[in-house]
Amino acid sequence: VIRALPSWRSLWRTTRERTGDEVITRRLIEEASGLEGGALVLALDEPATAVCVLDLDEMLQRYEAGEPLQHILGHWGFRYLELVVSPAVLIPRPETEVVVDLALAELARLGGRRVADLGTGSGAIALSIASETTGVEVFATDSSHAALAVASANLSALGRKVASRVCLFEGDWYRALPTHLAGSFDVIVANPPYIAEGEWSALDDLVRLHDPRQALVAGPSGTEAIEAVVGGAPEWLSSHGSVVVELAPHQASAALTLASAAGLEDATVLPDLTGRQRVLLARR
Numbered sequence: 249v250i251r252a253l254p255s256w257r258s259l260w261r262t263t264r265e266r267t268g269d270e271v272i273t274r275r276l277i278e279e280a281s282g283l284e285g286g287a288l289v290l291a292l293d294e295p296a297t298a299v300c301v302l303d304l305d306e307m308l309q310r311y312e313a314g315e316p317l318q319h320i321l322g323h324w325g326f327r328y329l330e331l332v333v334s335p336a337v338l339i340p341r342p343e344t345e346v347v348v349d350l351a352l353a354e355l356a357r358l359g360g361r362r363v364a365d366l367g368t369g370s371g372a373i374a375l376s377i378a379s380e381t382t383g384v385e386v387f388a389t390d391s392s393h394a395a396l397a398v399a400s401a402n403l404s405a406l407g408r409k410v411a412s413r414v415c416l417f418e419g420d421w422y423r424a425l426p427t428h429l430a431g432s433f434d435v436i437v438a439n440p441p442y443i444a445e446g447e448w449s450a451l452d453d454l455v456r457l458h459d460p461r462q463a464l465v466a467g468p469s470g471t472e473a474i475e476a477v478v479g480g481a482p483e484w485l486s487s488h489g490s491v492v493v494e495l496a497p498h499q500a501s502a503a504l505t506l507a508s509a510a511g512l513e514d515a516t517v518l519p520d521l522t523g524r525q526r527v528l529l530a531r532r
């Protein structure tokens with residue numbers, strides 16, 4: 249029996265029924281059709297190809313099985329970049345975009361030329377900073393080999409001019425960096441793991457089952473990684489350089505204590521776009 253292939257309009261309707269969400273429906277239809285905006289509107293009454301229908305159904309089955317949309321699409325937007333994402337990396341979050349804003353503002357204030365992004369994951373912070381500046385060198389590290397492979401894929405998509413200013417290093421926080429760079433970073437930025445071991449089981453399934461545990465859990469207290477990044481900053485920052493670290497709102501006062509214990513100055517915690525205490529800024 250030869251059955252007529254459905255139009256994109258009817259696929260949109262069945263996808264909307266299966267997901268119950270208009271935004272997710274649009275993203276899946278865009279992915280399956282390879283079209284967006286006006287081109288997709290013009291194609292709505294065209295029949296989809298058999299391959300597209302199968303692709304869409306496979307994505308819907310993954311969505312219904314509880315996979316995050318970002319993993320199903322295999323890419324996600326962060327600031328001006330469209331990044332490859334996989335289960336090896338944290339899905340880039342909107343609150344981290346504010347961390348980049350602050351790092352860029354500090355860099356501009358200092359007229360800085362060298363940045364370290366510790367725990368780079370997909371490369372979201374490092375690659376945004378490199379692509380939104382000129383002449384700034386970015387050193388990005390991660391202890392996860394698999395995460396660095398994703399960062400490397402994202403780096404290659406940036407084009408030679410930007411990519412030539414970014415270096416990736418594997419290893420534990422500052423130990424990953426070449427020692428001769430100590431004292432030379434104008435800005436050190438990190439979105440480190442900041443969840444306590446005891447908080448892990450209470451996390452939403454979408455996060456707990458799909459983001460890497462190593463990207464989320466810092467240790468028994470949750471502040472271990474913040475402490476490693478802040479504690480090492482004085483040795484690696486240039487004079488007057490700044491450290492910018494994402495944290496959970498309830499960690500604000502602990503982070504200020506860590507900054508003062510490290511001998512850093514002007515320490516303050518700034519809010520994200522929803523007004524929650526979210527980013528430690530401190531200066532050498």
Ligand SMILES: C[S@@+](CC[C@H](N)C(=O)[O-])C[C@H]1O[C@@H](n2cnc3c(N)ncnc32)[C@H](O)[C@@H]1O
Pocket residue numbers: 337338339340341344366367368369370371372373389390391392395419420421438439440441442462463464
């Ligand atoms: C919260 S994720 C942030 C990823 C990315 N920077 C972002 O903002 O989307 C934390 C990252 O730190 C890395 N990480 C965890 N422990 C580390 C360590 N000891 N040294 C270096 N990186 C580490 C994880 O692999 C993960 O990629």
